[in-house]
Amino acid sequence: MKILNKSKLEEVLNRLGENADVYVPMSKGLQSGFYPWKSLEGGKDELMLDALNVYQPPKSVVFPQTERMYSLYQEGKGLKIEETYENDEPRVIFGARACDIKGIICMDEVFLTGGYEESFYKARRESTTIVANACYEPGPSCFCAAMGVDPLNPEGADVIIRDTGDAYIWEALTEKGEALSSTIKDLLEEKELSVPEAKPFIQQVDYDGVAEKLKGMFEHPIWDRTSEACLNCGICTYICPSCYCFDIQVKMYGHEGYRFRCWDSCMYEEYTREAGGGNPRPTGRERFRNRFLHKLEFFTERYGHPLCTGCGRCIVVCPAGINITSIISEAKEADLDA
Amino acid sequence: MHDDHKCNCEQPLVPGIVEVIDIKEETPDIKSFYVKNIDGQGVPFNVLPGQCAMISTPVGEGMFSCTWQEEQEWLQFAIKRVGLMTDDLHRIEVGQQLGIRGPYGNHFPIEESKGKDMLFIAGGIGLAPLRSFIKYCFKHREDYGKIQIIYGSRSYADLCFKDELFDLWPKEKDTEVFVTIDRPEEGWDGEVNFVPTYLEKLNPDPANKMAVTCGPPVMIKFVIQALEKMGYSDEQIITTLEMRMKCGIGKCGRCNIGSQYICLDGPVYNMVQLRQLPPEW
Numbered sequence: 001m002k003i004l005n006k007s008k009l010e011e012v013l014n015r016l017g018e019n020a021d022v023y024v025p026m027s028k029g030l031q032s033g034f035y036p037w038k039s040l041e042g043g044k045d046e047l048m049l050d051a052l053n054v055y056q057p058p059k060s061v062v063f064p065q066t067e068r069m070y071s072l073y074q075e076g077k078g079l080k081i082e083e084t085y086e087n088d089e090p091r092v093i094f095g096a097r098a099c100d101i102k103g104i105i106c107m108d109e110v111f112l113t114g115g116y117e118e119s120f121y122k123a124r125r126e127s128t129t130i131v132a133n134a135c136y137e138p139g140p141s142c143f144c145a146a147m148g149v150d151p152l153n154p155e156g157a158d159v160i161i162r163d164t165g166d167a168y169i170w171e172a173l174t175e176k177g178e179a180l181s182s183t184i185k186d187l188l189e190e191k192e193l194s195v196p197e198a199k200p201f202i203q204q205v206d207y208d209g210v211a212e213k214l215k216g217m218f219e220h221p222i223w224d225r226t227s228e229a230c231l232n233c234g235i236c237t238y239i240c241p242s243c244y245c246f247d248i249q250v251k252m253y254g255h256e257g258y259r260f261r262c263w264d265s266c267m268y269e270e271y272t273r274e275a276g277g278g279n280p281r282p283t284g285r286e287r288f289r290n291r292f293l294h295k296l297e298f299f300t301e302r303y304g305h306p307l308c309t310g311c312g313r314c315i316v317v318c319p320a321g322i323n324i325t326s327i328i329s330e331a332k333e334a335d336l337d338a
Numbered sequence: 339m340h341d342d343h344k345c346n347c348e349q350p351l352v353p354g355i356v357e358v359i360d361i362k363e364e365t366p367d368i369k370s371f372y373v374k375n376i377d378g379q380g381v382p383f384n385v386l387p388g389q390c391a392m393i394s395t396p397v398g399e400g401m402f403s404c405t406w407q408e409e410q411e412w413l414q415f416a417i418k419r420v421g422l423m424t425d426d427l428h429r430i431e432v433g434q435q436l437g438i439r440g441p442y443g444n445h446f447p448i449e450e451s452k453g454k455d456m457l458f459i460a461g462g463i464g465l466a467p468l469r470s471f472i473k474y475c476f477k478h479r480e481d482y483g484k485i486q487i488i489y490g491s492r493s494y495a496d497l498c499f500k501d502e503l504f505d506l507w508p509k510e511k512d513t514e515v516f517v518t519i520d521r522p523e524e525g526w527d528g529e530v531n532f533v534p535t536y537l538e539k540l541n542p543d544p545a546n547k548m549a550v551t552c553g554p555p556v557m558i559k560f561v562i563q564a565l566e567k568m569g570y571s572d573e574q575i576i577t578t579l580e581m582r583m584k585c586g587i588g589k590c591g592r593c594n595i596g597s598q599y600i601c602l603d604g605p606v607y608n609m610v611q612l613r614q615l616p617p618e619w
Contacts, residue, residue, distance in 0.1 A: 218618075248351070272581065281618070
């Protein structure tokens with residue numbers, strides 16, 4: 001098997017960086033996320049390949065928080081769109097976990113199926129190669145397996161690396177993965193190493209049958225109680241690897257400007273507020289219910305699996321202590337006649 | 339089910355440009371905009387009755403039901419001034435270029451309604467989408483039976499498409515038009531009533547009929563109740579849903595009701611389908 005010795009890691013990342021923007025899990029001050037390898041400042045930032053989940057998932061590599069779509073030029077009664085900004089520069093996500101890649105697979109389904117292929121997402125996605133880092137020791141808030149994710153063999157990976165201590169086992173799975181491997185083949189060694197032993201999950205949750213059951217729970221009292229603590233702050237949607245909702249806005253400087261899209265959040269009142277003043281989800285309770293039903297029922301109905309990948313980030317960051325695994329368990333146990 | 343391409347564009351979020359060739363003031367806050375391609379040749383795409391398009395100015399982008407398409411000539415949109423973007427639209431003049439993308443969404447059941455008597459019930463700007471179906475029926479008159487149109491607005495001034503309501507449509511073969519306003523006013527000797535109450539008073543027979551309704555959500559709710567009381571079955575009741583929209587192609591998230599995206603799977607539903615949705619509409 002192919003082996004990447006950890007002593008060669010920096011050299012590998014530098015080499016990959018010659019042909020692509022390489023995004024790695026990294027801490028920057030108090031923040032952590034997938035940032036360009038080239039932006040790492042020694043003594044200040046730190047590569048975090050060992051961490052299970054950095055705060056920010058890598059979704060912004062394929063779906064940036066703000067993305068220009070096209071130019072606008074208005075003069076007199078004329079309106080021109082002279083340029084569109086699809087970005088297909090090669091990029092590599094290095095060291096993504098199975099849950100985060102599953103988030104990207106969810107976005108692939110949204111943006112690339114259903115009758116319309118969205119061109120801005122497509123350009124970024126097709127030029128992205130994913131090196132997955134298999135997980136052998138689930139963290140205290142991890143529950144990916146319960147949501148149908150295999151942490152040992154991440155779906156959607158072009159290359160999988162497996163941490164054996166001093167070296168990674170390197171396995172290319174796709175054409176993209178082979179192409180990436182060929183650029184660093186002199187830095188890989190041939191050696192037999194044994195795969196680490198997988199540890200059990202600490203967080204237990206049973207999603208089986210929940211999507212189906214939730215169909216009959218739209219008006220169940222569970223939502224009154226569970227939504228009470230929610231501040232509608234939106235942090236759960238911000239750090240979620242699969243939340244993809246976006247807004248389209250415009251920026252004009254006199255005659256010239258551009259239309260862009262940016263992340264939006266179903267937690268906010270403006271999200272569904274109509275120009276005429278009506279709002280089908282006017283209070284936090286309706287927005288909270290829609291978010292969890294979207295994750296656990298509606299998406300499953302449409303795409304065959306939930307829009308939660310079990311990364312556990314929302315459990316960690318929620319200022320109100322809302323825990324999606326408790327919502328799943330409560331739904332599972334709920335009395336439908338309540 | 340969702341994999342049929344309705345749009346040829348490689349870049350579904352990037353609009354094409356059209357030119358406004360005429361603007362007609364329908365009411366104090368509703369104007370009709372007629373648009374065609376900027377080279378003067380035809381329309382950017384064909385729409386079926388009930389389908390929508392995203393229209394944009396440098397201020398914003400909004401989803402509007404197409405009020406009528408005259409073959410390869412022009413697309414018409416009757417638009418009410420309610421917010422920032424529509425306020426901007428109401429200031430433009432003939433010759434202005436606009437962004438447009440579409441067509442989006444499903445359409446009225448033009449095939450399933452063939453051979454049936456048609457009952458159209460609209461309130462306010464709700465006549466704008468219904469008009470595409472009404473005019474389609476007139477255009478293919480032999481395919482449809484008797485046509486009844488019940489329409490109401492707050493006042494006489496707020497009634498849309500007055501020349502058609504009072505002059506053109508009543509002259510069509512086997513057609514009745516019933517108009518009502520909410521409050522009495524000088525010079526109006528017609529019906530004064532809310533649309534659902536007027537509907538109950540007229541009590542149109544449900545036999546071999548399709549009832550299609552559009553208007554403010556509260557009107558739609560009472561119209562549906564009235565139709566049920568009169569014996570209309572769920573299959574005979576058609577309406578359109580409205581939600582805030584941004585992308586128009588089922589991706590940006592916000593227009594969902596349950597697992598349905600109104601921009602993509604809707605906006606037209608019958609009561610059988612609506613009963614399967616969570617009661618959020």
